[in-house]
Amino acid sequence: MKVIHEVLRHRFWVRLPGGEGELLYSVEGPDLLDLYHAEVSPNLRGRGIAAALVQAACDYARASGTRLIASCPYVEAWFRSHPEQRDLLIAPA
DSSP states (O other): OOEEETTTEEEEEEETTEEEEEEEEEEEEEEEEEEEEEEEEEGGGOOOHHHHHHHHHHHHHHTTTTTTEEOOOOHHHHHTTTTGGGGSSSOOO
16 A cells, blocks of 8 residues: 655545545644544545554654654554654654
């Protein structure tokens, strides 16, 4: 699955047969993104799509020196189960 980062629309997204998933963010500072909403089409849930979107955001943050805020409940839970990525957060999940 290929996750696309649309910088101008402030989202990471993927389109698959049967629907799509997206992770929306807001820019909170020069090097700070708030991951505030993850959503996956109902018939695609449970396939790891939301996790892939958060991982793509982490990969982007790590490569660009950006810090993250996890205000989406799913994203916050994802970070709790991925302690190796928590250093990207401005406050621990």
